[in-house]
Amino acid sequence: MNIGNLPFVVAALLVVFGLYTLLFKRNLIKLVIGITLIETGVNLFLVTLGYRTGGISPIYTYAPEAQQMVLPTPQALTLTSIVIGLATTALLLSFAVFVHRHYGTLDVRKVKELKG
């Protein structure tokens, strides 16, 4: 149990919370929130992978002279991941609106039967 890895443990904790919401809740909107929690945990894990101790952000404008910079590639990948999470959430919420319009309820157990 290494306490120096605390940011990684927090990212894994967010994923665990999202998993709990996905498994044990019945409302459709709460399931979408669970999916968003898992994506948030994964993005945080990606960003904290590229940290160098004592480093500054990788920008040369008004930077202090001769200091180490953190890695820029995980930040670029996290940008892409956040935008894809936004696209997924928009489409999921549109489907939730349509399910409520057709069945009259948002309970996941009642919309399982394939009607009409």
Next chain:
Amino acid sequence: MRKALLFVAFLFVSAFLLLAASELKSLDPQTQTEIPRFGSPQAVTMDDYFIDHAQGEIAVNNVVTAVVFDYRGFDTLGEATVLFAAVVGVLALFRRLREDER
């Protein structure tokens, strides 16, 4: 009964995730016990090249923007396509409603 079984399985998976996150080690066999894990990444050859040559080749000050739009431009093209597809998908799903109100 099913719910209790599901809860026990969830506890096992969450314990595995938390333990795995706290014990991340670097792949280099010599430095496994000396350096703390969070704060010392091991595969930094490509990123050191980006940091050293971004101002000379691309002439921007922001290395992250240089990586997103120039060194890794294909990923940004894929992301722009996904965003465009999502917007078109939402607009197409609500199309029947917009034709009713015209």
Next chain:
Amino acid sequence: MKDQGMSVIVRTITRFVYGLIIVFGFYVIMHGHLTPGGGFQGGAVVASAFALLLVAFGSAGLKGRINLHWLQSLEEVGALAFLALGFLGIGTAFFYNLFAGSGGFLFGASVPNPGHPNPGIFTAGGTVPLMNWAVGLKVMTGIAAVVIIMLVGSRKEEAE
């Protein structure tokens, strides 16, 4: 059920504040190659100003003022501009930065002291600032279109 928006205090403060948010969003987009930010981040800031307007005034207050076809066309223009900027340097490679450091007129300056910090030169960068504007326009109008179509779609269904 008509959608009237929120109370008088919220509406008054929104009238003062939404212009400032839009200006800040454009600042983040335009200086993407010098300070933290860029196309995606600035586009999200401007789209949040639009969402603030929609929440404060309701869909009844913005009925005749937002044209959805304009928003869709601007988003398509942004996507096509980003693709065209990738094809500019096709002589060497796809996404090749043609103007950087060449001394030309379109963002062609070069950084004087590479490897060291400097106050930031605006006219440097080649195709990177142009790509920032194209992506910023795309994200702005795309998210605004999604927000307004989902609000109008669900409100209309409740009225039936």
